[in-house]
Amino acid sequence: WLQRVYLPVLRFVTIRRWVTVGIAALVLVGTVAMVPRLETNFLDASGQNTLSLQQEMPAGTSLEATDAAARQVEEVLADIPEISTYQVTVGGGTGMAALFGGGGSDAASFSLTLDEDADATEVEGTVRDRVAGLGDVGEITVGAGGGGFNTSQLQVNVQASNQDDLLTASDLVRETVEGVDDVTDVTSDLSESVPRVRVAVDREAAAALGLSEGAIGQLVAQTFRGAPVGELTIGEERRDVVLRTVEAPATPEEVRELALPTPAGPVRLAEVAEVSEIEGPVQLKRIDGARSATVTATATSQNIGATSAELSRALDGIDLPAGASYSLGGVTADQDDAFADLQLALLLAVAIVFIIMVGTFRSLVQPLILLVSVPFAATGAVGLLLVTGTALGVPALIGMLMLIGIVVTNAIVLIDLINQYRDRGMGVREAVMEGGRRRLRPILMTAAATIFALVPMALGITGDGGFISRPLALVVIGGLVTSTLLTLALVPALYTIVENGRERIASRAERRRDRGESGGEATTEGAAPTE
Incomplete structure (x- = not known):
């Protein structure tokens, strides 16, 4: 038939x-x-069974305050039936950062595992809506792909020659990204700042007392960190032995009163340096030697290609300071690179198949x-x-x-x-x-x-x-x-x-x-x- x-x-x-x-x-x-x-994206998030959630508290927030805010988010997550399990890490800084109080105590990260039948996109929207009603929990971003891999994260890398231009350009880019449809959770790694103590040494006054700028900096640093004098083994664990002569200063006034040893006797730090409190960025980042900042956002639509195109058109219309520039990163760059590589693979596959058939059919x-x-x-x-x-x-x-x-x-x-x-x-x-x-x-x-x-x-x-x-x-x-x-x-x-x-x-x-x-x-x- x-x-x-x-x-x-x-x-x-x-x-x-x-x-x-x-x-x-x-x-x-x-x-x-x-x-x-056709809609285009990098990887479809609808079939995934994991979500990631990042919670950022104001810079300098203590670990206890961050933990209390994270518990509010945990209560919300526990009430969502589609979430099978979740894990939260509060703080988690390591190495020198953790030792001297900069160990990420103002951040918490959540890893969510969903039920097999759950729609990751719908659950993501539910989580975002419910945590939006919480107060005093900092800035929360939700995205698909646990373990740090996010298939819907848009990034704009901003570069400038100096910090002021970088801050201006970053703010302009952030405002532009916030105005794009199907985009949420817009953040910038320059948006947070922390108070810092700046010590500007008067070189002439220091030299008159037999001090150098480097020596003053080392003495001030030892006051805060102490001086490592050796190691001690307790059981199977080796620990550093740090010698501290005084308690670390807690205020700019106490920093000004630090005593510096000189051949003529101890002098106050304020006599050879200007001590002031300033606001400084949480981190400094450079790309190809230029000061850089990253504006991050989450695309709420599965059509990442259309969202990226709209974002690019919006960014083309802004007037950045002289010397400042931007480039698209995140899932947009990943998608462009993957599509270009696969298109080349398609052409090579056709060519290889053609050559084989020419030899076979003569x-x-x-x-x-x-x-x-x-x-x-x-x-x-x-x-x-x-x-x-x-x-x-x-x-x-x-x-x-x-x-x-x-x-x-x-x-x-x-x-x-x-x-x-x-x-x-x-x-x-x-x-x-x-x-x-x-x-x-x-x-x-x-x-x-x-x-x-x-x-x-x-x-x-x-x-x-x-x-x-x-x-x-x-x-x-x-x-x-x-x-x-x-x-x-x-x-x-x-x-x-x-x-x-x-x-x-x-x-x-x-x-x-x-x-x-x-x-x-x-x-x-x-x-x-x-x-």
């Missing part, structure tokens, strides 16, 4: 060849028209006919992504890469059998009809086996990796459906056009050769009686 359905189609495409090609061209144009409607034309299946695989892939509302991301592009090797196999087995019939002396149309009839069932069986094997992935029942496997499966399934159908119709039409054209060219060449031979014989026969 399959052949009874297919043979009339095969007769039509081998007779109305250019009509078939025209229909295929319209399908291809429609595919191109659908592409701009022809340049027939491999081109086989590669016609590749662009029509995009028809089903794009269509199924649109129907299911799935964004085009890295997993989907990997599926496209797989399709290049999969879809040409059906065309190969069809053309190979047709060529065998042609070698046995069959005519072009007869060989196409017979080859198509006999290869119909194997082609459909191969495609159906692959499609049904991918159905579990397409339905998202593959567990935590669904955010990768589902788009890939949808692309391969949709591409196989359309490429198989068009292979069974378009490839026979193109093969008939090419081979009929080749036979006509060969026939004309043979007729010209015959006319040339017959003309030469007539001239020779006519010359003999004259002689």
